Amino acid sequence: MKILDLAIKDLSQILRDKKVLLFLVAMPIVFTLFMGFAYNAGESGDENADTRLGLAYVDPQPDSRLSQMLFARLEESDALKVIRLEQAEALDSLRRGEVVGVLVIPSGFGEQDAGGTFRQLTLIAESNSSDGQSLYQLLRVPISQLMSAVEIASISADVQGSPAEFAPALELAWAKWDETSRLERVRLERATARVEESWFGDNPYNQASPGILVQFAIMSLVTSAQILVNERKTRTMQRLMTTAMRPWEMVAGHLLAMFGLVFLQTALLVVFAQFVLGVNYLNEPLGTLLVSVAMCLWVAAMGLLIGVLAKSDDQVVLFSLVSMFLFSALGGTWFPLEASGGAFAAIGRLMPSAWAMTGYQNILIRGLDLSAAWLPTTILLAYAFGFFLLALWRFRKMEL
Amino acid sequence: MNAIEVRHLKKSFGELQAVQGVAFAAEKGEILSLLGPNGAGKSTTISMLSGLLAPNDGDAAIMGHSIRTEPEAAKASLGVVPQDIALYPDLSARENLVFWGKMYGLRGAALKTRVDEVLDIIGLRDRQKDAVGKFSGGMKRRVNIGAALLHKPQVVIMDEPTVGIDPQSRRHILDNVKELNRQGMTVLYTTHYMEEAAELSDHIAIMDSGKVIAYGTHDELIKLVNGQTRIDLTLNVEGADVLDAWKVVEGVNGIDSTDGVVTVLVSDSNLVLPRLFEAAGKLGARITSVDIQEPNLETVFLHLTGRALRD
Numbered sequence: 001m002k003i004l005d006l007a008i009k010d011l012s013q014i015l016r017d018k019k020v021l022l023f024l025v026a027m028p029i030v031f032t033l034f035m036g037f038a039y040n041a042g043e044s045g046d047e048n049a050d051t052r053l054g055l056a057y058v059d060p061q062p063d064s065r066l067s068q069m070l071f072a073r074l075e076e077s078d079a080l081k082v083i084r085l086e087q088a089e090a091l092d093s094l095r096r097g098e099v100v101g102v103l104v105i106p107s108g109f110g111e112q113d114a115g116g117t118f119r120q121l122t123l124i125a126e127s128n129s130s131d132g133q134s135l136y137q138l139l140r141v142p143i144s145q146l147m148s149a150v151e152i153a154s155i156s157a158d159v160q161g162s163p164a165e166f167a168p169a170l171e172l173a174w175a176k177w178d179e180t181s182r183l184e185r186v187r188l189e190r191a192t193a194r195v196e197e198s199w200f201g202d203n204p205y206n207q208a209s210p211g212i213l214v215q216f217a218i219m220s221l222v223t224s225a226q227i228l229v230n231e232r233k234t235r236t237m238q239r240l241m242t243t244a245m246r247p248w249e250m251v252a253g254h255l256l257a258m259f260g261l262v263f264l265q266t267a268l269l270v271v272f273a274q275f276v277l278g279v280n281y282l283n284e285p286l287g288t289l290l291v292s293v294a295m296c297l298w299v300a301a302m303g304l305l306i307g308v309l310a311k312s313d314d315q316v317v318l319f320s321l322v323s324m325f326l327f328s329a330l331g332g333t334w335f336p337l338e339a340s341g342g343a344f345a346a347i348g349r350l351m352p353s354a355w356a357m358t359g360y361q362n363i364l365i366r367g368l369d370l371s372a373a374w375l376p377t378t379i380l381l382a383y384a385f386g387f388f389l390l391a392l393w394r395f396r397k398m399e400l
Numbered sequence: 401m402n403a404i405e406v407r408h409l410k411k412s413f414g415e416l417q418a419v420q421g422v423a424f425a426a427e428k429g430e431i432l433s434l435l436g437p438n439g440a441g442k443s444t445t446i447s448m449l450s451g452l453l454a455p456n457d458g459d460a461a462i463m464g465h466s467i468r469t470e471p472e473a474a475k476a477s478l479g480v481v482p483q484d485i486a487l488y489p490d491l492s493a494r495e496n497l498v499f500w501g502k503m504y505g506l507r508g509a510a511l512k513t514r515v516d517e518v519l520d521i522i523g524l525r526d527r528q529k530d531a532v533g534k535f536s537g538g539m540k541r542r543v544n545i546g547a548a549l550l551h552k553p554q555v556v557i558m559d560e561p562t563v564g565i566d567p568q569s570r571r572h573i574l575d576n577v578k579e580l581n582r583q584g585m586t587v588l589y590t591t592h593y594m595e596e597a598a599e600l601s602d603h604i605a606i607m608d609s610g611k612v613i614a615y616g617t618h619d620e621l622i623k624l625v626n627g628q629t630r631i632d633l634t635l636n637v638e639g640a641d642v643l644d645a646w647k648v649v650e651g652v653n654g655i656d657s658t659d660g661v662v663t664v665l666v667s668d669s670n671l672v673l674p675r676l677f678e679a680a681g682k683l684g685a686r687i688t689s690v691d692i693q694e695p696n697l698e699t700v701f702l703h704l705t706g707r708a709l710r711d
Contacts, residue, residue, distance in 0.1 A: 005502040013490055239486035239547070242450040243503045244475045 002245055006253025010227050011260055020223055024265045028216040029272055032208050035334075036277065039204035052081040053135050054099035056090030064110020065167075066146065069174055073142045074103075080138055094124065101125030101135045149173035209273035210360035211333035214353050216269075217262050217295065218327055221303040221320040224258040228307025229316055232398075251304065251395050255388065258300035266292050284363045287373035291359030294380035298352050301387035308394045327353035336361075352383040401464050403428045403555050403586035404449070408458035411444050418444040420610040421458065426588060426603070428554075431581050433597040434590040435697060436607035437707075442590040443483060445607075446559045449588070450480045463554050476505075479553035483560045485540045486547075489533030493524055493543050496532055497550060504551035514550055521579070522546040523572060538569025545576060555586045562596065574600065594697035606701060613704050621700050628653055629669045630699040632691040633662045635680065645679040652676075656708045663708050665699060 014020055055074065059067050062084065074082045085093065090102040104122040123139060125132035153170035157163050231237040231254075240250055270288065273279035281288040302323060310316040328334060330344075331353025337345040348354050359376030362368040404426040411419040419441045426432035434442045447453040449460055451471050459466055465473040487496050497515045506514055519525040522542040527535070532543055545561060558577065562570045577600055581587050591597055597604050598618050606614040606621070614621055635642060646664060647655055651672035654665035666672040669692050680687055693699070702708055 001507075002503060002505075005499070009488075009491075009499050012495075013488065016490065234488065235482060235484045235486035236488060238452055239480070239482055239500075240503065241452050242475060242478070242480040242482075243500075244472045244505070245503060246472070 003249050003253040003256060006240075006245075006250065007256035007260060010224075010254060010257030013227060014223055014257070014261060023223065024216075024220055024261070025268055028212050028265070028269055031216070032205065032212040032269070032273065032277070035212060036205040036208035039207055052079055053101075053131055053138065054093070055080050055082050055135065055139075056085045056093055056099045056102040057082050057105070058085060058087045058090050058102060059105035059109070060107050061105070061110050065170075066110050066150070067105055069149075070105075070142065070146055073146075073178070074139070077138060077142075079134075091124070100131040103139065145177040146174070149177055203278055205273060205277040205279045206361070206364040207336060209269070209277060209279045210357055210364065211328075213266060213269045213273075213360075214295065214331065214356045215324060215328040215333045217266060217299045218302070218324040218353070219320065220262055220265055221258075221299065221306055221323065222317055224261050224300070225303045225307035225310060225316045225320060226313055227257065228254055228304070229310050229313060247396060248392065251388075251392050254307065255300050255304050255391075258303045259296050262296040262299045262303075263292065266296055279364060281360075281363065283367065284370055284373065287363050287370045288360070290370075290373045290377045291356060291363075291380070294377040294384065295352075295356040295359070297384035298356075298380045298387065301384045301391060304391040305387050305394065308391050308398060327351055330354070332357045352380055355379045355383075401428075402426060402461075403430075403463060404432070404460070404588055406445070406449070406458075406460040409445060409448055409455050409460060410457040411448060411453060411455055418610050419448070419455075422607070422610070422612050423458075424605045424612055424615055426555075426586055428586055429581070429584055430602040431577065431587040431589060431600050433601040433604045434588065434607055435592065435594060435597040435604055435701075437592055437701075439609075440592075440607040441610040442592075442607055443559055444610075446480075446557055446588070446590055449557060450478065451475055476551075477554045479548035479551065479556045481545050481548045481556065481558040481561050483563065485544050487532045487540065487543055490531060492529050492531055493535070493546075494519070494528040496543060497546060500547040501550040506550060511550075514552075518546040518549055521549065521576060536566075536569075538565040538572070541565050541569060541573060542576075545573065549580065553585065555588065556580060557588045559590050560592070561589075562591070562593065594701075598697055604697070606697070606704065608701070608705050614700065618697070621697060622695050625665075625695050625699050625703045626667075628665050628667055628695055628699060628703065630693045630695065630702065631664045631666060631669055631673065631676075632689075632693070633664065633676065633687055634660055634689045635662065636686045636688050637684075641683050642680050642685050645683060646676055649675045649679055654702050654706055656702060656706065658708050663698075663702060665702050 057071060057074070059071075061067060062071075071082065071084075074080055083093075083099065085102075087102075087104065090099070093099045094102050102124040104124065106119040106121065109119050109121075121143060123136060125135050127133070127136075149170055152173040153166045156169035156173075157166040228237075231240075237250070241247075270281050270292065274281050303320075306316060306319045306323070310319055330348045331337075331351035332348055333353055337348045337354060337357075355376040359373050359380070362372035362376070366372070402425040404424075406422055406424050408421045408423050409419055410417070410421055422441065422445055424432070434445065436442050444453065448455045449462065449467060451467060451474070455468070459468050461467070462474040463477040465477065467474045488499070491499065494515060497518055498511065501511045501515055516525070519528050522545060524539060524542060524546075527539070532540060535543070541561060545558070548556060548558075561577075562573055565573075574596065577587055577589065581600075587600075589596070589600060601618065603615065603617055604621060605612045614624060643655060643657055643662060646652055646662070649672065651666050651668060652664055653667060656663050664672075664676065673690070673692075677687055698708065
């Protein structure tokens with residue numbers, strides 16, 4: 001009961017300062033919105049933007065039948081945006097990045113009507129880029145089909161012994177290829193993989209919300225750890241020692257207050273994210289609760305250690321900020337560890353903050369069930385226990 | 401059974417032997433004062449009795465409970481008024497008392513009633529809702545005392561509770577101590593003000609350099625100086641030479657100088673005082689003030705240690 005009384009006294013002292021509410025709730029919400037906006041801006045942004053690959057079509061003889069056939073087929077593609085340009089203008093557009101490639105139709109291309117050799121077309125594009133590769137793949141099929149249609153028409157004219165047969169045979173073969181293409185046995189779509197999508201799922205706040213939640217949970221130590229320092233400064237801790245309260249009860253009382261504060265903050269941020277930002281913590285409510293409780297216990301135990309170690313308010317702020325930056329940056333609260341290098345990610349995964357993020361992201365992004373929350377919860381509880389033992393050991397050695 | 405029994409307590413901090421085998425006892429219902437200058441070991445002794453410091457050797461019992469083997473039981477019988485104000489400045493007087501009452505195990509109606517009683521005892525009922533941080537030094541001291549009385553302890557330890565406060569608050573506190581004692585509480589009171597020790601105490605233990613150098617009632621202690629008189633004198637010059645000259649004057653039994661005041665212990669002031677004037681005159685110094693005092697605890701301390709209590 002005395003443990004609860006001590007915790008209630010701590011919370012009452014903390015919460016009577018209205019500035020604390022700004023620090024505990026308003027700032028994390030603002031930062032969550034800000035970070036979510038930043039992640040969102042990093043994606044493609046406008047859903048209505050034209051994502052087709054730009055292709056400059058350079059043809060000195062645009063009126064030839066073969067050229068018209070090829071142009072018409074390319075224009076039909078959902079993945080291509082074909083623009084007729086002069087060669088110099090087309091190359092300028094390529095340099096400016098307005099188009100991904102330039103398709104140059106050789107001079108005399110249309111003269112194959114007479115069954116001449118198929119003249120080679122030229123594609124100018126950045127061959128190492130994914131867009132350049134995509135463009136090549138998109139052009140390869142219709143051009144191959146056109147070559148095939150020309151070959152068939154040529155054979156047909158030879159068999160008939162009539163060059164006049166070339167044109168209708170070409171039309172027929174091309175129509176057949178066109179028909180085959182429309183069967184869509186395999187449809188090639190322009191689809192640039194958005195890597196970020198695997199980090200955020202379908203909502204950038206899936207990263208921003210738990211990230212800021214974990215970061216500001218650590219940040220709240222500035223407030224809660226100061227209570228312990230103030231207890232020493234005002235000599236009330238010494239006075240508590242003269243009562244029949246045992247040292248472990250004092251430590252537990254302060255720990256409970258810190259846990260209560262961090263859990264209250266976490267609960268408010270989860271509710272805000274769930275109902276305002278559409279972050280689906282309720283996808284697995286028990287899992288969210290387990291990870292949150294374990295995370296809050298770890299943070300509270302760390303706050304207790306800071307409160308025991310720090311000798312002044314300045315040191316509390318310093319230790320809390322160092323902890324916040326260390327655990328936030330390395331633990332993947334600002335950006336996913338998947339986006340960082342191998343060594344950084346490996347070190348980051350040792351951090352309790354990384355396990356808190358993993359626990360939340362298993363629920364929010366990967367859509368996993370309760371079983372995916374157990375490992376992060378267990379590891380966070382182990383960290384909490386470790387920090388608590390350190391704090392208790394230091395508390396017993398503390399000079400009052 | 402004594403309310404407090406201290407047996408050869410020792411405490412060292414590195415090389416410094418702060419308390420060197422202190423022993424004394426206080427009967428139930430009495431006021432025992434620990435009198436001594438700063439650094440005498442009073443607060444260290446109190447800290448060991450309160451459970452804040454573990455003794456290196458020796459033991460003490462509060463209402464029969466050893467502070468070493470039954471610390472919780474000993475603490476439950478004890479109310480401690482620390483030398484420093486140990487309250488939450490952002491909480492009101494009432495909130496502070498309620499919290500400390502809970503820490504002493506009080507709950508519900510009993511707690512409310514007792515908090516009201518204590519607010520009456522310390523005379524702050526009309527200011528109970530004000531934050532302690534806004535109180536004057538004297539008012540804070542009164543709340544500081546009140547917080548130790550909530551569980552009606554059998555023994556109250558007060559560590560210099562009147563340091564740095566106005567005369568009115570000091571008077572209020574001394575009256576409170578007497579009233580608590582009248583109600584049956586045993587009080588262990590530490591002070592370096594001999595007037596307080598003289599006014600309050602049934603017994604006085606005089607401490608110096610970590611030891612109890614004298615113990616007894618006020619009258620018993622005064623008898624130690626065999627009717628010697630104390631004379632406080634001031635000179636018109638820095639008087640190192642004069643002090644050396646006075647030390648060898650016939651009839652001078654002790655001498656000490658602090659803050660420009662020379663304290664001389666003599667058997668017969670009528671006889672010795674003219675000799676002091678004469679010795680000073682020979683060195684070209686003039687005595688500018690003389691204060692002759694009947695034997696008191698200050699005289700006793702000077703007699704026992706060769707130093708004034710205010711040193």
